[in-house]
Amino acid sequence: MGLRLTRAFFRRDPVTVARALLGQRLVRVYEGVRLAGIIVETEAYLGPADRAAHTFSGRRTARNASMWRDGGHLYVYFTYGMHHCANVVAGVQDQPVAVLLRALEPTESLDVMRRLRRCTRDTDLCSGPGKLCQAMALGRGDDGTDLVTSESLYIEQVRRRAMSRTCIACLPRVGVAYAGEWALKPLRFCVRGSGHVSAPRP
DNA sequence: AGAGTGATCATG
DNA sequence: ATGATCACTCTC
Numbered sequence: 001m002g003l004r005l006t007r008a009f010f011r012r013d014p015v016t017v018a019r020a021l022l023g024q025r026l027v028r029v030y031e032g033v034r035l036a037g038i039i040v041e042t043e044a045y046l047g048p049a050d051r052a053a054h055t056f057s058g059r060r061t062a063r064n065a066s067m068w069r070d071g072g073h074l075y076v077y078f079t080y081g082m083h084h085c086a087n088v089v090a091g092v093q094d095q096p097v098a099v100l101l102r103a104l105e106p107t108e109s110l111d112v113m114r115r116l117r118r119c120t121r122d123t124d125l126c127s128g129p130g131k132l133c134q135a136m137a138l139g140r141g142d143d144g145t146d147l148v149t150s151e152s153l154y155i156e157q158v159r160r161r162a163m164s165r166t167c168i169a170c171l172p173r174v175g176v177a178y179a180g181e182w183a184l185k186p187l188r189f190c191v192r193g194s195g196h197v198s199a200p201r202p
Numbered sequence: 203a204g205a206g207t208g209a210t211c212a213t214g
Numbered sequence: 215a216t217g218a219t220c221a222c223t224c225t226c
Contacts, residue, residue: 173221
């Protein structure tokens with residue numbers, strides 16, 4: 001068991017949070033079992049100015065309501081008729097910025113994760129935002145969870161400082177080609193050398 | 203490279 | 215009401 005990330009950690013700009021989340025441990029208590037993995041890939045979504053963000057131009061809808069909450073909440077949405085994606089809200093209340101959790105290196109209860117997904121290789125268990133949610137049993141019901149206070153969903157501090165810049169690959173975000181110039185900005189962050197990041201690999 | 207799948211959202 | 219879209223994944 002480790003120290004949990006505090007409110008102050010999340011109340012920062014999304015790029016800083018996206019980088020600082022790398023190497024930390026996402027924990028989910030599912031049916032009394034601890035599922036966990038080290039975060040190895042994130043993407044930052046910058047809010048109203050960011051054409052790729054759900055809150056582009058200040059959009060505020062039933063779906064993205066959680067993105068407007070205080071830093072440290074979870075924003076989970078459903079897409080493509082079958083997948084969920086989980087985001088950590090950054091910034092402060094009414095600053096609709098977030099960090100998409102794209103990949104984990106699974107570390108605890110891999111047997112349960114294999115059951116929740118298919119019987120796949122360990123490197124396929126959490127190597128994508130939809131896969132990660134499936135393996136960690138995250139769904140719309142987890143939307144709005146406060147990671148700072150929840151007993152069943154939180155992030156444990158593994159490292160006190162962000163990983164060194166040389167350990168982090170910065171790439172364009174995945175699946176946002178429609179966003180024009182915003183599609184090209186290097187807002188995707190991967191742990192260099194990790195075999196657990198999603199495709200396209202760095 | 204294409205299919206699958208249905209909630210979500212902007213239109214009207 | 216309705217139709218287009220989609221921060222994806224799997225299989226070919």
